[in-house]
Amino acid sequence: MTEAFLTRADAPTDVPLKRRLKRAERARQFKALSLVLPLLAFLLFTFLGPIAGMLWHAVDDWEVRQVLPHTVAALAAWDGKDLPDEKAYAALADDILAARAAGTLAIAAKRLNYAVNGFRTILTSTARNLKAQPEPGTAKETLGKINPAWRDRATWAAIKGASGPVTSFYLLAALDLTRNVDGAIVAAPPDQAIYRDVFVRTFTIGLSVTVLCLILGFPVAYLLATLPAGPSNLLMIFVLLPFWTSLLVRTCAWIVLLQSNGVVNDSLRFLGLIDAPMRLIYNRFGVYVAMTHVLLPFMILPLYSSMKAISPAYMRAAASLGAPPLAAFLRIYLPQTLPGIAAGSLLVFILALGYYITPALVGGGADQMMSYFIALYTTETANWGLASALGALLLAATLLLGVVYGKLVQGQQVTGGMKN
């Protein structure tokens, strides 16, 4: 019977074996897909959608295009070397009158004000003083008279630069860059050039917190992995404890502990170690302490899982081969924990990059990270373009790190001899 079956399966039938396999697999794949479908839909709605929206907002430039459509059209052919011709002035007057009637002028004014400080005043004064559409041929003169800024090439260059549909304006601004009158990319004026500093600060804090977590977490993970089950489980509960309290509560606890007349300062003063209270909070120190505390479990858990997989036989083998404890640790143990170190560091670093609440509560003005500015632009000033551009750059940096991590881990692929 077996023989007959085999013959049938091997025999060339009308349907090739490959296609039959595919058909059989397809049903299975379909079932698997239907199981993850709810999650996929959820992710699409709450994660991918917003990210795509953010990326689009970072380059979208719709305001001027919508409010001043004729001007944008008239400037399309303008070479930017001289003042634009009469037609553009007439179109602008036309657009301003229409926008004033529709009440949409403020939208364009806000966008143009990002590009040239004071543009809002130019537009509103022009709108106020422009009674009616100027006689044909006199638009240039009329507008120039109302506001001399219209005789300035830079004013027109700003409109042309903001005429969309997409712009590099926000992304450049997020990098402390801007375009000059001739459209070349130049450094932004010093009073607006703050974001590189913020990026450097964000990455410095992220990196410092990661290193602190690694230094503090490594020995704990080692203990967890090597202690007998009883003490190890107890220790694990302590490690996981922070997960059971809210981030806000934990951060506020640090405020109570670290403030000028807080527990730490009072104890130190009581012991006579210091005379005046030390400044432990509302500065970088407070940020490091609170963030390291919050993020520590994210370092310990991946480290623990990589250490748990290392058989004690390796260290014994190293010792029997003549390696002193330190050499055995550095050459045998440490390299095998690298995947855990990489995973934990990546996790902590990426989480730290996005930190907002903790630095906002326990940091000073010079300790605010990128998310603070993103929140500021979305909730306070409603500058969606800049907020999105900052977010997009942060995302790009994070993705880059992810790729580097992937490469590192791939190169480190280890398969143990202990596993057979």
Place this chain on the structure above:
Amino acid sequence: MEGSMVTPAPALVRFSGIQKTYDGEHLVVKNLDLDIRKGEFITLLGPSGSGKTTTLMMLAGFEVPTHGEIYLADRPIKNMPPHKRDIGMVFQNYALFPHLTIEENVAFPLSVRKVNKAETQERVRAALRMIEMEALAQRRPGQLSGGQQQRVALARALVFNPQIVLMDEPLGALDKRLREQMQLEIKQLHETMGITVVYVTHDQSEALTMSDRIAVFNDGIVQQIDRPDALYEHPVNSFVAHFVGENNVLAGTVETIEQGYCRVALASGGSVMARAVNVASNGAATSLSVRPERISIIMDGATSEGPNRLPATVQSTIYLGDHTLAVLEVGGNEEFMVKLQPGGHNGLRQGENVSITFRPEDCLALDPV
């Protein structure tokens, strides 16, 4: 208990009154005294849980004796850390470092000893040539088969010319054919390199094949230390007789003892003459031990001389290629094995009544089980 005839070489390792407990309640190793001579291949043989690994770990320095002292070349080593003992070790699961290549694994003991590059390269190459794995030098342990990993572990433990090499059931994870091949290879390495090997196994045939001397462990106590042939021919107690080689047991009571022989009344009736090895006095209970190949079957009705003749019933015969095994019922023991020579007694039928006979010197009266 020492049965060796050779003049003993000076002891390289001496276990003196060693006791070990993990939990503070019961001793895993009880009063171990053991000398290991320079250049010999000594095997610790015993059932699982008898304390062999613990003994090895104390020698390697990974466990501390609860009591007693271990001497290495006449120096006590209780407080010497493992990496200074100069003892190579092959672990049961090989413990090859997974993140290093085969070459780096073998070079590891040399590089921690700061041997210079040229010499390291030379010695690693020689070691890999010895195990015939030069071609795989750049692979990782995970890419090798079990047997290959075993060879690398061996090369790694030998490359730095340690005073002693310890092996803890190194072949336990291999299939039978590979195991037998590796047994020969290890034995050859031992002979050509002249190193001292302490080998742990629970497989008595492996121990018999490879060892110069065997220490039989049971329940934390060394039962007997002897050459393989002496162990097989002259076991000192029932445990050793039973654990080393095939063995038939008959229970009985000592009637008389004289000149090293005794007459034993079997529990099932009848009596036999046996060598008095481990019996106390007249009237004491004893366990008789007879090897399957020392027994002849006599078809019923045939006559024979000799004092030991017992009735038996054929249970079955087992064909094993080079010989056939007859399973008989003798004196209540239903698994009494007799090794038949090829061609002989082909006509044994199940349920047939026959007789067995054996010489008194082949039957040992030992402690009762």
